[in-house]
Amino acid sequence: MTRQRPQDHPASYYAATANDATRYPLMKGEVSADVCIVGGGFSGLSTAIFLADRGARVVLLEAHRIGWGASGRNGGQVQGGLQGDARLAAQLGERGKRLIAEVWYRGHDIIEERIKRFAIECDYKRGYLEAAAKPAHAEAQKLWLDDFVRDHPDHQWRVMSKHQVADALGTDVYDGGLFDGRSSHCHPLNLCLGEARGAASLGVQIFEQSPVLEIQHGAKPVVVTAGGRVTASQVVLAGNAYHHLEQRKLSGLLFPAGTYVVTTEPLPEATARRINALDAGVSDSRLVLDYYRMTADHRLLFGGLCNYSNREPVSIAGSLKPKLARIWPELANVRIDHEWGGKIGIVISRVPLIGRTASNVFYLQGYSGHGVNVTHLASEIVSNAMDGRSERLEMFERMGQYRVPVGQWLGNQMLALGMAYYKLKDMM
Numbered sequence: 001m002t003r004q005r006p007q008d009h010p011a012s013y014y015a016a017t018a019n020d021a022t023r024y025p026l027m028k029g030e031v032s033a034d035v036c037i038v039g040g041g042f043s044g045l046s047t048a049i050f051l052a053d054r055g056a057r058v059v060l061l062e063a064h065r066i067g068w069g070a071s072g073r074n075g076g077q078v079q080g081g082l083q084g085d086a087r088l089a090a091q092l093g094e095r096g097k098r099l100i101a102e103v104w105y106r107g108h109d110i111i112e113e114r115i116k117r118f119a120i121e122c123d124y125k126r127g128y129l130e131a132a133a134k135p136a137h138a139e140a141q142k143l144w145l146d147d148f149v150r151d152h153p154d155h156q157w158r159v160m161s162k163h164q165v166a167d168a169l170g171t172d173v174y175d176g177g178l179f180d181g182r183s184s185h186c187h188p189l190n191l192c193l194g195e196a197r198g199a200a201s202l203g204v205q206i207f208e209q210s211p212v213l214e215i216q217h218g219a220k221p222v223v224v225t226a227g228g229r230v231t232a233s234q235v236v237l238a239g240n241a242y243h244h245l246e247q248r249k250l251s252g253l254l255f256p257a258g259t260y261v262v263t264t265e266p267l268p269e270a271t272a273r274r275i276n277a278l279d280a281g282v283s284d285s286r287l288v289l290d291y292y293r294m295t296a297d298h299r300l301l302f303g304g305l306c307n308y309s310n311r312e313p314v315s316i317a318g319s320l321k322p323k324l325a326r327i328w329p330e331l332a333n334v335r336i337d338h339e340w341g342g343k344i345g346i347v348i349s350r351v352p353l354i355g356r357t358a359s360n361v362f363y364l365q366g367y368s369g370h371g372v373n374v375t376h377l378a379s380e381i382v383s384n385a386m387d388g389r390s391e392r393l394e395m396f397e398r399m400g401q402y403r404v405p406v407g408q409w410l411g412n413q414m415l416a417l418g419m420a421y422y423k424l425k426d427m428m
């Protein structure tokens with residue numbers, strides 16, 4: 001059992017500009033429900049909405065505040081596809097390829113439907129550019145797109161030349177790129193808070209500051225907090241990189257890694273337009289990548305530091321500012337107004353962990369840093385399986401995942417070592 005001290009949202013640009021101050025009560029006493037969900041990020045909330053739409057009585061328990069974890073702190077890039085797709089296709093063959101094609105933008109559809117339905121204000125905008133960090137990456141992007149269009153005839157991608165990318169981003173450090181008109185970006189904390197509001201409006205009982213200490217298995221599992229107990233027919237574990245529950249089944253599969261973001265002071269509108277003329281979410285093509293976008297008030301929001309060893313950096317701004325100054329030397333002296341970090345759940349195969357620890361206890365986690373859309377599509381896969389439509393869930397369960405049986409700390413150091421190799425490769 002792990003006891004956590006409940007916390008408020010950590011300081012960030014998102015917390016400073018959150019547009020919903022709703023507080024949900026503390027869990028106390030005995031409650032019964034059809035489903036109890038552990039975790040109030042996108043995975044948990046999106047599952048709650050799917051289940052409540054089908055008439056289930058849902059209780060959701062969050063250890064801190066709604067959106068306290070990665071969902072309220074991320075880069076806000078809503079990119080298509082999912083991590084580990086090549087491996088999924090290699091292991092599952094044609095069925096895997098079909099699954100990948102079918103779900104590529106499913107998370108986007110779900111998010112856009114929710115934004116409209118619950119009138120969520122979260123600065124959602126379409127447009128994503130993957131900038132090629134090397135000439136070889138620009139060539140690889142073209143080959144990838146040739147392949148992609150075969151399964152997505154109605155795609156909105158286009159190849160951009162080195163000059164077009166330089167015009168779009170106000171820098172000549174890139175060697176070309178790909179633009180996707182279907183991917184998007186948003187203020188993720190406001191999206192998360194809006195989904196919580198939507199879930200509550202459908203009757204989902206949300207409790208904050210209520211860390212789950214234990215899940216007692218049985219025909220009717222009991223989910224235990226310090227102040228109460230929820231007895232449910234089914235349980236969903238959606239704590240991602242922040243939980244330590246169900247370790248007998250889940251240990252050695254997911255490694256939490258710290259990743260970090262800064263926002264600058266608001267930039268003059270002309271500068272904002274020059275460094276991101278398409279107002280797109282942007283990332284580069286390296287494995288350990290920089291990603292950035294403009295906020296609604298013209299700040300540059302820049303991320304690009306991942307500590308696989310799970311150690312905190314000495315200074316987030318001190319680490320990220322040189323990276324952004326390498327892209328735009330004129331921003332070397334820009335003021336950094338906000339800096340923060342959060343944990344992503346890295347899976348060695350990169351294929352998200354979606355499955356069951358018992359016939360009535362489901363989990364979804366391990367998006368390896370690419371979770372805004374995938375949490376939403378994974379929640380649909382899990383909620384369908386809870387309703388007896390488990391074909392897709394079983395495909396994920398059948399994936400051969402690497403289990404590292406050495407404890408989390410040592411596992412993280414091994415992961416850091418492996419990633420150092422790829423960082424070196426990216427630099428060459």
Ligand SMILES: Cc1cc2nc3c(=O)[nH]c(=O)nc-3n(C[C@H](O)[C@H](O)[C@H](O)COP(=O)(O)OP(=O)(O)OC[C@H]3O[C@@H](n4cnc5c(N)ncnc54)[C@H](O)[C@@H]3O)c2cc1C
Nearest residue numbers: 039041042043063069070071074075077212239342371372
């Ligand atoms: C800095 C950063 C930048 C990122 N950038 C991007 C990006 O640009 N695009 C993208 O697609 N992805 C990005 N990601 C990844 C993405 O944010 C995550 O994959 C996604 O938000 C995971 O959502 P989740 O609901 O599964 O987990 P989380 O949002 O982490 O939520 C888990 C919740 O469970 C709660 N919890 C844990 N244990 C318990 C317990 N015992 N009892 C009750 N509650 C519990 C936690 O308090 C937490 O609120 C980024 C992540 C970070 C940290």
